[in-house]
Amino acid sequence: MASIKDVAAAAGVSVATVSRVLNAHPSVSADARSRVLAAVAALGYRPNAVARSLRTDQTHALGLVIGDVLNPYFTELARSVEEAARALGYSVIIGNADERPDLQDHHVRTLLDRRIDGLLVSPAPGDSPLLLDAARAGTPVVFVDRWIPGAEVPVVRADGRRAVRDLVAHLHLLGHRRLAIIAGPAGTTTGSERVTAFRDALAAYGLPLTDELVGHGDFQAASGRRVTEGFLDLPEPPDAVFAADNLMALGALDAIRARGLRMPDDIALAVFDDIPWFVHTDPPITAIAQPTGDLGRAAVRALVDRIEGRTAESVTLDARLVVRRSCGAPAPVLIPPTSPMRRSTPVQRSTP
Amino acid sequence: MASIKDVAAAAGVSVATVSRVLNAHPSVSADARSRVLAAVAALGYRPNAVARSLRTDQTHALGLVIGDVLNPYFTELARSVEEAARALGYSVIIGNADERPDLQDHHVRTLLDRRIDGLLVSPAPGDSPLLLDAARAGTPVVFVDRWIPGAEVPVVRADGRRAVRDLVAHLHLLGHRRLAIIAGPAGTTTGSERVTAFRDALAAYGLPLTDELVGHGDFQAASGRRVTEGFLDLPEPPDAVFAADNLMALGALDAIRARGLRMPDDIALAVFDDIPWFVHTDPPITAIAQPTGDLGRAAVRALVDRIEGRTAESVTLDARLVVRRSCGAPAPVLIPPTSPMRRSTPVQRSTP
């Protein structure tokens, strides 16, 4: 592969001059510039980004560590992140933690070794000293979706509490009284927050959320199935199940189908995270939709702000309930989104 | 961040010795080794992969350019690719072409600039001189799923012809005679091959595939909807529609649902690429399943063979029909997988 030396030789100038035209430095004569450009074209020269990064100490790459690539929520997030990053001149390297802290650390380490300019993370369950150390040591880090309390790191996320209240109101109106939740790992914020939101919303109706009605999953499909089977084996199974993410809902559907039960007559189901297929399931599934694209864009903006030396702010967007038929609504109805709530707090007080 | 110099100073040795213990070079005294290790631990030193890459001319990174991250088929592929690559000591950088040749080229260029050790590509429609030039110039390249004829590049893919024949037999048995296909872009092999396979299979039953029954999509959802609406507007709409990928099937479902039609009574639907949600749609959808994980693993094996100087072979695996109820089967039936066919051809004659 041609190097800058080859270009310099072909153009009859020094490598410094080649570098200058490549980097649009003003002080280059028109003549030199055109000879360099001609040589570049003739040789099909492309600057070696590795060498450039070593010299400039920037890679123009962002790391994105997500919980699970098989989760459509995260792929939609990844897509918007890449798009926003590209618009700002950065590329993104995705690491799939597969919901495993060890795999997450593997990716964080690899990304750090490769000297990415900044890190976007949706932390897997468990604590990650590695990640926190990196942030403390000065690597620009931003949390998306999930976050680790106490870290001096901006957080970009959706607050689902209002939507969960709307969901519980919907379930209550339809006569469901015995409500269960398939929770995510307690070691993640989304794992615990969604349970808390659900419990609080139930309390407003005087409904308790007993331990037997809180199943502990890991955000992946198999756990949703296992937990749902446990619910169905209860002496008194729940009327309605709320899955804290779409993959656990997939597992729940498997379990419900395997028992020959029918939704919503035998059991109702609602899900955190809306995906395109929920319109076409049997029955269509009531879900809480996050503004995923907006989250990705806001997260990139915050991270690039940090990278480029500006202050970054935490961002909290609103989620909303999308009513379909899986809980017993008579017909597909869309609760219109309320005026989008949007709170921003400076990073110093970034614990939302 | 601590550099190798800092470690050397802390350990009281030269940077050469530090480098040797880091790279497990045999000729280092036990004493030096332990002092270096202690210094590494004390400083939390991590070698700079950028500098190492510049020096060794290898990044231990693989590029993977896929058609669309929002397509569950590609994310499953990406997952198995990353897993297999990790087991061999490589990390993978995913580029999402979003089915656009220009975006594909952007990612190929970026990956090449970053000097990835090899490239796994499922080419977007249209020809990519950039990609072909890179392969010709010696960058290890392997095609997965889709490929470009005439290139001296190994191809790892599934052959769906037998499964398509099984599908047509299934449709014919159920009485469907007017069959349509939502094709992918003609500029991709999977776009054209699936139409050919379908046409050939129909011909065996004396059924023609007229132009009005071949809709041209782009493998994304919106096109599936548009094409399906066209089919439904025909004076004589088809009895059954075969979508060449799962996202176009999603669009087809949208169109069918919007007209208030019912599957399979009003119209049958079958899809290339099986995904977990197809068990739970209304009705469950008959699909052709690829051995996606195997494809990803075989592709990595082939690419790493090339990178490490061994010869790589093209691999063709078999796809299989999974019958559900969307075409009118009375009950869920699984056609047992036949003995897995597996053909391998040396790369020299890699045009499968």
Added chain:
DNA sequence: CTGAAAGCGCTTACAG
């Protein structure tokens, strides 16, 4: 406007 030179953080023959 231009070039020689230093240096980014590593690895690796070479000499001892």
Added chain:
DNA sequence: CTGAAAGCGCTTACAG
């Protein structure tokens, strides 16, 4: 076994 030195491909003060 160990270290001094060269060099990977760039960028960027510095001097002219």
